Amino acid sequence: MTTDAGETLSSLPLGQKGRVLGFALPPEHRQRLLEMGLTVGAQFEVIRFAPLGDPIDIKVRGYHLSLRKNEAAGVLVARL
C-alpha cells in the first residue's frame, strides 16, 4: 500500500512505522497527544496491540505510549 490520504493510526498493522500528519480530535485530546510528543511530523512505530486488540502501543520519541483505537482513529498518519 502506498501512502494514501485518510489513513489513521488505528488502521496501521503491527510493526508499521509512520509519521503524524495531523489530527481530527477535539482540542483537549489533540493538545495532550501533542504534549506527549506526538507532534505533527513525529515518527512512530506500532509496537503491539493489547490482547483484546485495543489499546495500541506505539513507540514515539523513544518511549512507549498506549492509546485507544478510538483516539488513534483521529490521528492522521502517513506510512514510512
Place this chain on the structure above:
Amino acid sequence: MAIAGNPNCGKSTIFNALTGLRQKVGNYPGVTVEKKTGRFFGSHGEAMELLDLPGSYSLQVRSPDEAVARDVLLGRQADTPRPDVIICVVDASNLERNLYLVAQMLELNIPIVVALNMVDVAEKNGVVIDIMALREKLGVPVVAMVATKGVGLIELRQAVSRSPLPPPTIWTQMPIVLEREVMGLAKQLPVAPDIARAEALLLLTLHEAALDEVTHHDRTVIQATKAAQQRLGTAGIDPISAPVDARYDWIGQVCAAAHHTGDGHYATSISDKLDAWLTHRVWGWVAFLGMMALMFFCIFFVAKVPMDAITNGTDWLAKWVGDHLPESDLRGLLTDGVIAGVGGVVVFLPQILILYFFLGILEDTGYMARAAFIMDRLMSKAGLHGKSFIPMLSSFACAIPGIMATRTIENRKDRLVTILVAPLMSCSARVPVYTLMIAVLMPAHSALQKAGIMLIMYFLGGAVAFGMAWLFKKKLLKGETPMLLLEMPPYRMPSWKGVALRMWERSGLFLRRAGTVILALSVLLWALATYPKPSDPKATPSEALAQSFAGRMGHALEPAIKPLGYDWKIGIGLIGSFAAREVFVGTMSIVYSVESKDKEDITPLRDTMTNEKRSDGTPMFTPLVCIGLMVFYVLAMQCISTVAVVRRETNSWRWPLFQIFYMTGLAWVGAFLVYQGGKLLGFH
C-alpha cells in the same frame, strides 16, 4: 524547594533518598491530592524543606494532581508558598518527552536544578548524554544520577545548596506573532511580573471549553485571551499546537547537541522482550491472571492469619477488661464499644499492608501499566478505565484497600465511579453471612452445592458493580469520555525501600483518618444497642436488645422490610450489622438468645433459625427469605469502615451518603424481587 517531574522518572526515589523518614503526608485543602513534604540537609548542613509535587506531564493540566503541581509552581496554591528552587527530575532514557516539562518550567522564572536520572539505563540503551552540553543548552545546573544506587545524590545536594541560584536565562522562543500576543496579554494579568509571561502563555493555549472554566481570572482577562486567540488564528497560528511544536523543536536542538546515540542500532531491550510475553495474546492473560490470583490469595487467605490473631487479641483484651472491671456501663463501653471498635479498625491492617506491598511492586516494576493495557478493553465496556481493575479485584477481599487503591486512577470521574461500585464486590466480611444463610437454606446439601450458591452471590456482586458503573458513567457523571493515554515505562526492579515506605505511610493514614471515624461510629452503635436499659435488671440480653434503641429501630423498620419477608428481629440484625456485615451473625445470636461456647460454630444458631416461626406458625426462614437476605447483603453497604474511607478519599460526605443510599436501595429492591417475585412464581 520543590521536586517535580514526569510520572515514572524516579522522582519519588530521589525524594525518598534525600529525605529518608523525615517525611510528612497530608492533603492539599479541598482536593484529594496528597501533599508530601520532607526535610533534608544541604551540603553545609542547612535544613531544607522539600515538597514532592505530583508527577505531571505538562503544566497544561489534565488531572487534579497536575493542577496542584501547576498551582504550586505559579504560586496559586493558598497554603503552599511558591518554591524558591525546583529540582526537575528527568529520565535520561526518555529524554525528549521528559524535557517537555523542563521546557515549561524554564519559563517560570524559578531557579532550576535538573536531576538527570537513570543515566545507566540510557547508556544500556546506547544513549550517552553529554552533561556539559546539556547544561549549556538548558542554561541550568544538570546533575547526572542513578537514584536507585545513590549515585549523584551528593552532587545534587551541592547543586541545590549553592545560593542564590539564578533563575533560568534560556527558554523556548515562541513564533514572533505568538510572543507578541503573550506579552500583550501578560501586561493585563493581575499577577506578579515574573510569572506573567508563563500565565499568559498557559491561558493562550487553553482551548475554549477550558477557558470558560477558568475561575482564577476575571471575565475581562478571558475575553482578552479569546480575542488574542482569534487574532492568532487569522495570522495562521494555532494557539493549541504552536507552543508545543516550538518547545519540541527547541528540545530537538538540545538533544542534537547533548545526545550521543551510538550507531542508532541497538538490540531489542529486555523490557521489549518481556513485553512480548507479558502482553502476549495468550501468555499475557496467563501471567496476568496468575499474578492477580496470587495477590487475591494473599489478601484473602494469607492475611487471614494475622487477622485472626488480631481478632483473638481483641477478644482476649475485651474479656480481660470484662473480668477485671465491675459490671457497669463503662465496662460495656470499653469492651463492646472501644475495644471492639479499635479491633475493627486494626483488623484491616494486614490486608492493607499486603495490598500495598503488591501495588508498590506492580507500580514500581511498571507492570501496573501493562495490567491496565490488558484490561482496558474489558473495563471500557462499562465505561471504566483499565486501571479500575485492580481496585475492583482487591475489593473482593475488602473494599477498604480496594478504594484506597483507586488513587492510581488519574481521571476524577473514573476514580469516583470505581469507588462507588467497589463495595458491591463481595468482600470477606460477607462470607459469615453467606455461610449462615446457606446453612439455614440447605442444611443437608453437599459442600459443593453450598459453594455453588456462594459463587452465584460473588458473581451477582460483580455483575451489578459493572452494571452500576456503566449506569453512573452514562447518567450521573456524563460528559466527555476521558481519553486513555498510558505510558508504558520500561520494566524495572522495584525499590524495596520505596515499597516499605508506602506501606508504612498508607497504614498510618488509614489508622489516623478512617480509624477515628470507625471508632466513633462503633461507640455510637454500641450505645444504640445498649440504651435505654431494660427496667428489669434480670432481663436476658435478648430482651435488653429488643427494647434498646436498636431494637426499637428494628421494630420501626418492620413496615419497610415486611415486603422482603423480614420481621423486626431480622430488622435488628440489619441495624446491628450496619457497622460491619459480619456482626449480623453475632446480633442474630443475641436476638434468638443462642448461647454458643464456640463463636465459630454456627450450628446452634442455624437450628434455632430453622425452627423460628412466624406468628401464623409458618417457618420464618423460608428459602426465599434466605436467598433474599443473601442478595440484600451482596448489595447493601453495611460497612462503616468503607463509609469512612470513601469519605476520606472523596473529601466529602456527599459521595459516601449517596453510596449508602443507592446501595441500600438496590439491596431492598433485590431482596424484594427475590421474595415477591419468587412468591409469584409459586416458591415459598
